[in-house]
Structure formats: C-alpha cells, structure tokens
Amino acid sequence: MSAGWGFGGWFGGGAASRKEAPKKAILSLRAQLEMLSKREKHLENQINEQDGIARKYVSTNKNAAKAALRRKKQFEHALDQTQGQIMSLEREIHSIETANINKETLEAMKNASKAMKEIHGGLTIDKVDQTMEDLREQHAIGEEIGEAITQSIATPGYDETELEDELEALQQEALDDKLMQTGHVPKDRVDALPTAPEGVKGKATAVTEDDEEEELRKLQAEMAM
Incomplete structure (x- = not known):
C-alpha cells in the first residue's frame, strides 16, 4: 500500500490530523475499490463476449474460435487479479475501521478514567471511614439530645x-x-x-x-x- 493513502498522518501532525487520517485512508480505499468493482464487471462482460464468439465459430472457423478463447483466458486472468485486489482492499478497509474503533474506544475509556479521578479527587478509604465515623457520632449525639429534650418536658412523677x-x-x-x-x-x-x-x-x-x-x-x- 502506498503512503498516499494517508497512513503517515497517524504518526505526525496534530491531534486533528491524526483523527482525520483513518477517514481519509478509508475514503481513498473505497474509491479504489469502486474502480476495481467497475473493472470486474467489465472483465466479466468481456469473458462472456469472447465465450460467445468461440461458440459461434467453433464449427465454421476454428482459428477465430481459438483466438476468442485465447482472449477469454487473458480476461479471466485479469479478472482473477482484480478480484484479488478487491479482497485486499476490503480487508484493509475492515482493518482500518477496526483499528479506529479500538482507538476511539480506548480514548473513551481514558476519558472515563480521568473523569473518575477528578470525581474522587483526594478521596481515600481512610477519609471515607473517618467521614462515616463522624456521621455515626453525630447521629448518636442527635439521639442523646432528643432523649434529653423529651425528658425535660415529660410529665412529673406520680404514684x-x-x-x-x-x-x-x-x-x-x-x-x-x-x-x-x-x-x-x-x-x-x-x-x-x-x-x-x-x-x-x-x-x-x-x-x-x-x-x-x-x-x-x-x-x-x-x-x-
């Protein structure tokens, strides 16, 4: 694969260019794939045409029939090459798309990790335990205050x-x-x-x-x- 497809952009330039590099590479590959697909259809038509000529002259003109079969073989060879190139391009497109998805997923996970760190800040298990202990103490004080208030307004003793x-x-x-x-x-x-x-x-x-x-x-x- 040539460097013109934009792979160099992954290893240089700013963050924006690195982010656009996979898209440019995929667009370039898809354009080449479209051209090869058109060539594939053209070669298939040529093969069918030469096969028809060979069948037409198989009994009346053997030389013409052989020439048609010879051209048919050439078109079939070209078709095999074209189909191989199509498969390679499709494989590369799939690889780039997968690599880009993995990259974006990793970036999202990094952002999530960063957000979690910012949320937790300087929070530690010891600080959490201390906070919970303080809350329990305050609850206990509240209970004692409530009981003291209740006793202070209770009905006087009687027989x-x-x-x-x-x-x-x-x-x-x-x-x-x-x-x-x-x-x-x-x-x-x-x-x-x-x-x-x-x-x-x-x-x-x-x-x-x-x-x-x-x-x-x-x-x-x-x-x-």
Whole structure:
C-alpha cells in the first residue's frame, strides 16, 4: 500500500490530523475499490463476449474460435487479479475501521478514567471511614439530645397506686348511679347507701316499684314478639 493513502498522518501532525487520517485512508480505499468493482464487471462482460464468439465459430472457423478463447483466458486472468485486489482492499478497509474503533474506544475509556479521578479527587478509604465515623457520632449525639429534650418536658412523677384507687372510686360511683336509676341495688350496696327520711324513703320505694312494673311490661312485650 502506498503512503498516499494517508497512513503517515497517524504518526505526525496534530491531534486533528491524526483523527482525520483513518477517514481519509478509508475514503481513498473505497474509491479504489469502486474502480476495481467497475473493472470486474467489465472483465466479466468481456469473458462472456469472447465465450460467445468461440461458440459461434467453433464449427465454421476454428482459428477465430481459438483466438476468442485465447482472449477469454487473458480476461479471466485479469479478472482473477482484480478480484484479488478487491479482497485486499476490503480487508484493509475492515482493518482500518477496526483499528479506529479500538482507538476511539480506548480514548473513551481514558476519558472515563480521568473523569473518575477528578470525581474522587483526594478521596481515600481512610477519609471515607473517618467521614462515616463522624456521621455515626453525630447521629448518636442527635439521639442523646432528643432523649434529653423529651425528658425535660415529660410529665412529673406520680404514684401509680394512687391513680388506681382514684379510678376504682370513679368506677364504683358510676355503678352506684346506674343502680339508683334502675332501682336494682344489691343488698351489700343498700347498707352502704345513706339513710333517707321516711317520706323520701316511701317516695323512693314507690318510684322503684313503678320502674319494676315498667321493666316487667317491656320484658313481656319482648317475649310476645
């Protein structure tokens, strides 16, 4: 291959010329390949033509037939050479394209490596470990501060037994009110209730009996349904 294809540009000149060198080489090879392809078709036509002439004169003019076959052989030899050149050019184009792809891929990987180095900067494993340790310490301090704040605003201490006694008294009071309303007061609760005057006591008894009658009528009505 001649130096006119631009391979020298890979080894000299600036970065722009080196980048353009593969493109120029491929364009030159493709132009030559196109010319050889046209020559290939021309030779194939010539071979077919001479074969036709030889067939035409094979019985009537042997000399003409032999001359046609001789020319056919020459064209076939030229065709073999042309096809060999085409294969060589195609192989070179493929090699340059592959080499250029490899070069561009390597450049991209170098750029990626450079970017990673810039991102990491002076970062090291020790610095990362120290940063994580600082974060853990700050989280622990935050937890302690939160607990201290919560304790400072918490409800003052109290006696749990005192609360239970007060709750039990409230429950008993509510039960007594309910029993008074229904008129059903257990004997043990009657003794505990305060003694009412005679007139009030009789009135309360009458109210209780009326309530009992009312409950009885309700029960009878429910059973009749």
